[in-house]
Structure formats: C-alpha cells, structure tokens
Amino acid sequence: MNQSRTLFVTGASSGIGHYCAHALQKDGYRVIASCRKLADVSRLQAEGLTCIQMDLADSGSIQRAVEETLQLCEGKLYGLFNNGAYGQPGAVEDLNRDTLRRQFETNFFGWAELTNALLPSMIANGEGRIVQNSSVLGFAALPFRGAYNASKFALEGLTDTLRLELEGTGVHVSLIEPGPITSDFRKNALSALQSNINMDASRHREKYQSSVERLSKPGPAMRFTLGPEAVYKRLKKALESARPRPRYYVTFPTYLLGYLKRLLSTRQLDRFLRKAGN
Numbered sequence: 555m556n557q558s559r560t561l562f563v564t565g566a567s568s569g570i571g572h573y574c575a576h577a578l579q580k581d582g583y584r585v586i587a588s589c590r591k592l593a594d595v596s597r598l599q600a601e602g603l604t605c606i607q608m609d610l611a612d613s614g615s616i617q618r619a620v621e622e623t624l625q626l627c628e629g630k631l632y633g634l635f636n637n638g639a640y641g642q643p644g645a646v647e648d649l650n651r652d653t654l655r656r657q658f659e660t661n662f663f664g665w666a667e668l669t670n671a672l673l674p675s676m677i678a679n680g681e682g683r684i685v686q687n688s689s690v691l692g693f694a695a696l697p698f699r700g701a702y703n704a705s706k707f708a709l710e711g712l713t714d715t716l717r718l719e720l721e722g723t724g725v726h727v728s729l730i731e732p733g734p735i736t737s738d739f740r741k742n743a744l745s746a747l748q749s750n751i752n753m754d755a756s757r758h759r760e761k762y763q764s765s766v767e768r769l770s771k772p773g774p775a776m777r778f779t780l781g782p783e784a785v786y787k788r789l790k791k792a793l794e795s796a797r798p799r800p801r802y803y804v805t806f807p808t809y810l811l812g813y814l815k816r817l818l819s820t821r822q823l824d825r826f827l828r829k830a831g832n
Contacts, residue, residue, distance in 0.1 A: 563637060564636055565588070570637055570737055584604075592607055595607050620668065642750065643747040654704070676723075685728050685789055689706045691703050692710045693731065729800065776807075779805070784805065788802035788804055
C-alpha cells in the first residue's frame, strides 16, 4: 500500500529530514526529498533518493518545487513532512528586523506557502497527511531562543487552525514536538549566532560566550538527547494511524515541559525555564 503513496520531505540534507527520507523509502513509500543546496540535492540523488532543490525562503523556488513534485507524483501526493528549518539564537533585544524576518521566512512563511500550494491536490484526492516538525520550543519558551521560539509558536497556532479547517476533507494534520535530537541543528545555530548577532556590543556578552561554547561542543547537546529514529517513530504514526494525534511529543524534556506547563503557574514556570535556558 505504501508504494502507491508519495511523500514530500523537506530539509532532507541532514539530521531528521535525511534519516526520515531514507527510512520512509525503505518502508515502501515513494519519497520526494528537498534540499536548499544543489550539492546536497546531488548527494541525496546519489544515495538513491528522488531529490529536488527548494529554498523555503524563496517563493519562486517553492512554487517551482511544488510544480515538479506534483508532476512526479501525477497529482497524487499523500503526505507532506515539513521539516526544513534552523534556529536563530540571540536575546530578543539583539534581534534586528531583518534577522527576525529571515527566521520567519524559512521556519514559518515558507512552510505555510508550501502547505497551501500542495493542499488542493490532497483535498481533491480525499486523503492526505500534513506533518509539521515543530519543537518543544513551540509551546515552552527558553531565553536567548526568541526568534526560534516565535517562529515555532506561530507555526503551532497556524497548524491548530488548519486542523480545524480541514475537518471532513480526509486530510489530517499533526505536529511533532521534539526536544534534543542528534542533528546539525547546533552547528547551524552557531553559524546564525555569529553571523547575525553583535555579541561584543551586547549586555549579554558573557551569556553569548557560554552559548558559543555550548553550540561548539561535540556530542549530544544535553542529557536525554535521542537519535532521529525517535522522530521517525512518531512520523510513521502520524502517517499511518486511522486517527492521528494532533501532537506527538518526542524526548523526556518535551514530556516534562508539557507536564510542568499544565501544573505550574506562569511565574513558577518562568523560574524553571530561566534555569533550564542557561
């Protein structure tokens, strides 16, 4: 059955997207992957994946990718796994308008445009799955992650609304909310921090020095870090369950913060998050 079902996976150059694209194909799905860089497209094609170029910050690139994807699957797209994103570190007061805009162009506006462009084919087919790879930071804010927090909070609000609006169409929408997962996320975040934040001029200079050390550290980001297979387990459930859940938690920190958000007052939770974010 899976062989007749085509899935589009974004952000497949490394980490979660790369693992899930290969695992889905191994499990019998027809996978169309996307990467921003042409070198990564060629690499994934050499690995045996169908891969196309798409930059989520570029509307023209998204529209070309949508056209190519629908041609490849002859308009019979079953699922979209929105995954391509990055994290922009920095205190809110140090985020200028352009830096915030770039974060949202990739993490939010690109996802929304891509989803809206692919939705009509799913609705016409009477079935489909949209799975958004969000984050624990989509419902619990941590200091010095304001841009990423904001993009994921916005994504969750849009996704919740979309789920309500798609009732009765046969298209189901789910959020996956991972905590720490082994990937290139920290390496890319370090690059964004160094490129877009004037750390030496900030009153948070010492905090940034700690952030650079943390983001440069090899190995797992923190305790309870899991591999991308943990996300894939939830992705499979979202794609194959008759009634997929609106949300799938991944990793102990996600479960813990979900529980604490229900249990604690805002001030109590703030105290915990300030310590956790250091």
